[in-house]
Amino acid sequence: MNTNAPQTIEAQIRDQVAAYCESADVPGFVAGVYQAGEQIIVAHGTANVATGAPMLPDTGFLFGSVTKVLTTTLVLQQVERGVLDLDAPVTTYLPDFALAVPGAADKILVRHLIGHTNGIDADLYFPGDKGRDALAAYVKGLASGCGTLFEPGEQLSYSNGGMIVAGRLLEVVTGLSFPELLARDVYAPVGMTNSSTSAEQAILRSTAVGHFPDPETMEPKPTNMFTLPDTWGPAGGTPIGTIADLLAFGRTHLAGGLSPSGTRVLSAESTALMQRISFDMGSPNTPPIGLGWVLYPFGETTVLAMSGASPGGVSILCVVPEHDLVFTAYGNNPAAIMLQDQLLGWLLSEHLGVRIPKLVTELEQDVDLTPYVGTYRSNQLRVDVSIVDGQLEERVTYEPADASQEHIFTEFAGGATSAPPQRYVPIRPGLFAPEGYPLEAFDGYLRLLLVSFHDVRDGQTRFRNGGGRLTRRV
The missing domain is CATH 3.40.710.10 (DD-peptidase/beta-lactamase superfamily)
Incomplete structure (x- = not known):
């Protein structure tokens, strides 16, 4: 210094x-x-x-x-x-x-x-x-x-x-x-x-x-x-x-x-x-x-x-x-x-x-949303991706394996284990930003709020990536 x-x-x-x-x-x-x-x-x-x-x-x-x-x-x-x-x-x-x-x-x-x-x-x-x-x-x-x-x-x-x-x-x-x-x-x-x-x-x-x-x-x-x-x-x-x-x-x-x-x-x-x-x-x-x-x-x-x-x-x-x-x-x-x-x-x-x-400089229009629609899962977590009003929407659901794990996770999360549906806007094919955020919000550490989809096979993506964590299409 x-x-x-x-x-x-x-x-x-x-x-x-x-x-x-x-x-x-x-x-x-x-x-x-x-x-x-x-x-x-x-x-x-x-x-x-x-x-x-x-x-x-x-x-x-x-x-x-x-x-x-x-x-x-x-x-x-x-x-x-x-x-x-x-x-x-x-x-x-x-x-x-x-x-x-x-x-x-x-x-x-x-x-x-x-x-x-x-x-x-x-x-x-x-x-x-x-x-x-x-x-x-x-x-x-x-x-x-x-x-x-x-x-x-x-x-x-x-x-x-x-x-x-x-x-x-x-x-x-x-x-x-x-x-x-x-x-x-x-x-x-x-x-x-x-x-x-x-x-x-x-x-x-x-x-x-x-x-x-x-x-x-x-x-x-x-x-x-x-x-x-x-x-x-x-x-x-x-x-x-x-x-x-x-x-x-x-x-x-x-x-x-x-x-x-x-x-x-x-x-x-x-x-x-x-x-x-x-x-x-x-x-x-x-x-x-x-x-x-x-x-x-x-x-x-x-x-x-x-x-x-x-x-x-x-x-x-x-x-x-x-x-x-x-x-x-x-x-x-x-x-x-x-x-x-x-x-x-x-x-x-x-x-x-x-x-x-700038990590994200503009949003791309007319991105085909259909490859991303579906249900993705990982351990005790379910993510349902759908198209609502022409936008990508996600519903994240916690599915506890047993009462003990539910108690621990609920306390860790402060009592809230469900979130309202979240809309996403396309940055480009396979990469989306949560609706309502200014684009400069993603320049730093909070780029983790972006959601991406990976490994397209037969017109469908296999993985959703949120916060650096993958869920897999089921």
Whole structure:
């Protein structure tokens, strides 16, 4: 950062955060920026409206899916040590790994787990097991309850299941539980001194809780569920820490695997491998994927990113190697993702001078909608696509597998598991924008709101892609 840059960034973020939180009823928000040896952290508002506890610079929060980059780091460490081979079948190390489709698990390689190309259809699979055997129970349940979306390596679909299987794989080859391994091989060498993996540990220090709008008053109300079950740990269910901790982790990946304290966490080769494109859908709403990282193109600049939802909260971690910058933030209301997108856009365009081209410049008329009409499914999710008044319309329905999973998902979603029908307007064949949004809304992180359709066969598409997740035509 140049002279006065830290103060300028801090003032800008503080003003932007205060204005947005007031207008969008986000109780609390905390953000941090590191660049070229300088670091600032801004905290605003309330960590828990039930207690009135303030959001402080060192308030802890749930990492959510940001954890996936930590899990990938653990996998690459074991590859470096010769314990794992990225191109070996998962069943080499985890012989009891199976899916509901006979033989399907045998084709999945270790790299498919952390590259979101495994095809495991388990994105909403929420078993509630607890304790040391939680991941073993998760993997066991896959064999009877979860099939496949596609052949491994054929497509890209954001995969919670793949990361959780990777977590169990790590337990088997190291002999440690996932929380123990995370603490030993990431938290400690990175210097994440305020990070933990359980509510029992988090309660010993200041920790934020998520909030949802009260259905009657629409005022922010604390979530009824602090964390997802232990079964979701490696995908982001349980790890908790601070902005300073995530900045330290981001700086480690900026520095080729060397932590701020000088401890070698990962080799430069492995760090670079995580940042290299391993699969590209070629669709604007789904950025290319590395290993662990999603590689967002902003013009000529690549942002390594991962966002994470937790019950009533959302986090984000962004690393910009070309500008030696790390940005991370957490807000304790799902609406905070819009603020995170705004802050990232400001940092890139105004602070760094990155020219961000328009992702969508115009809408195409007269697109044939018939190839997209039909029903698409993935684990416990149904999407019905139809043509209404000459427009594409989607109805998304949650179809719980059992009462336990329904309870967990309902709490995770804040009680609302259904949404009104959504109309979409064509950008071009196979790519659609939700009706009513200004086109510039999709230039940043919120390009995930676009919907795409892929793999046309006999005049019909096989896959729908929403938020980076695939559903398959049935």
